Amino acid sequence: MAAIAANWRRLRDRVKPGTETAAVVKADAYGLGMGPVASALCAAGCGLFFVANLDEGLALRRILPDARIAILNGFALGTGREFARARLMPVLNDLGQIEAWRAKAMETRAPALLHIDTGMSRLGLPPRELDRLVESPDLLSGVELAAILSHLACADDRASPKNRLQRRDFRMALKRLPHAAAGLSASSGIFLGRSYHFDLVRPGAALYGVNPLVGRANPMIQVVNLKAKILQVREIDRGGTVGYGAAHRMARAGRVATVGVGYADGWFRSASPRASAGIAGRRVPVIGRVSMDLVTIDVTGIDPAHARVGAYVDLLDGAYGVNEFARDSGTIGYEVLTALGPRHHRIYRGDADS
């Protein structure tokens, strides 16, 4: 909790004066638990939260009675009552959503955000719809715009020319639209510099320890520690095979520990054969295929007083965290976090105010 709060403060202190630092807590706060995470961020001073969909917004409203909450997927017909009751703000992504919301907003004057697509081609008004909106400003009449957003496609690649192109197109769109707070950057975009901050940034992954700077030192604090217990330790002869498909063959006699974690817990099957685990301060290789509930590690050379039944193995920690495990599994830290499964006992440590 303290690490999440510290990461949020670190980003807040990094953005230019006057820029609001929101927080993205969609997907159950990237798998870490929306309740404790959002509460910690709120206590740290965050006042604006983003979630993906209406269900998440309703859940977050029960956790944070006073925060501003924005729904990235926008607004769907027939959900106006839920939005109004929970005081949720949709991020309007196309003319259809604007029209649907406008009928509602005329009654309630509830604010909404507007999302302009500048090159993700995923959500947000495409260029032709932006043109239509500019030509027919009545389409927005009665809609109170709390902010205008766009989203960078290549923010984790400083060298990508797409960043500057998207910033240029976003600035041009802002000039053509009614004045509102502007926001372009999520975690990685914040590190592209002040000209990407505008009035509002919305970090998500960086709050949870994911490195926003691909290929460079991680400026964020690790948030998740993951441990699992050794269930069995066995001596194994040279040439013995381990796991499904007999995929690992021992080059020499040794000892293998079976650990109670598997891909059902988010310890990806693709983690073998590159991933490693920590035991007694040393790194040991994961060997054999990761199975649903179990992984096997080579503990040859580890003191049996440490590599013993009931001892904990470090799967994610400060030295080998979500970014390192993601690299070894062929994915990104974001997916490591959201895949952490329901069987883990979750313990929330550290005071967010400390």
Next chain:
Amino acid sequence: MAAIAANWRRLRDRVKPGTETAAVVKADAYGLGMGPVASALCAAGCGLFFVANLDEGLALRRILPDARIAILNGFALGTGREFARARLMPVLNDLGQIEAWRAKAMETRAPALLHIDTGMSRLGLPPRELDRLVESPDLLSGVELAAILSHLACADDRASPKNRLQRRDFRMALKRLPHAAAGLSASSGIFLGRSYHFDLVRPGAALYGVNPLVGRANPMIQVVNLKAKILQVREIDRGGTVGYGAAHRMARAGRVATVGVGYADGWFRSASPRASAGIAGRRVPVIGRVSMDLVTIDVTGIDPAHARVGAYVDLLDGAYGVNEFARDSGTIGYEVLTALGPRHHRIYRGDADS
């Protein structure tokens, strides 16, 4: 539910007369929900269930008051009271677990299972511990053996010589141990033939539609349908890029639909760029990188009456199920099932008795 029950009956009818067909429901019944799944299997006639750990066993006991429940991870010191209260049977995996259980079993006469490792090197008595157990039968005195198990490492590969070697070693172990029901095969092992059935088989994945026959037609019924809604549809010009990293570039002008599912829902990031989705009876490609809450699909050429906001896209169905999605994502159906995330609205259809 009907498909799961039918799959269980199909396997039961396949095994040789006198062989009991158990069911593996660990990892929340491979992600499908242990409550409804175990209830359906019980109603279909299954009387013996396997889970991975004590927590799962306690949860299953609350669902099925009368079933026999075995805990694959075995027994740990200090948990005897929970095992006794919930009438759980450990699968004893090493001499340490046997010793710990024996102290308990002397009081309660509660049955346990014994797991002999014949080549997985994961759980189960390694050869040297088996020798010691045979030399010192007192180690088992007072332990009522409900069954003796082993586990095949290469059952999904009919041609692997390891199958016959493990069967041979399992038979040899059985001759050296007190008589008890014997079980070697899980889903794939059942299809290796009657000589792999012994007294007990314990299918898991096949019950849930995972193909137990790698590279051949799936003998099981698909169980999971997965749909997600289209949130936005956009026209996109030739050369336009889609998603993070601008990873997809449109070879010609077309239409892109953004669908409300992502890797936080188990729609793996590794699914791009090979996976596809179904819409209006046609297959369309997933384009661009899968993101946390969203995927983009190319709906150029699909009638806009079908490819419209609010319409459902088929992500898993009878034509493109867990096995096909697993292939396109570089993993196995098992991991597809256990990764299905908490945001899906789960609807249990079909009467298990029908």
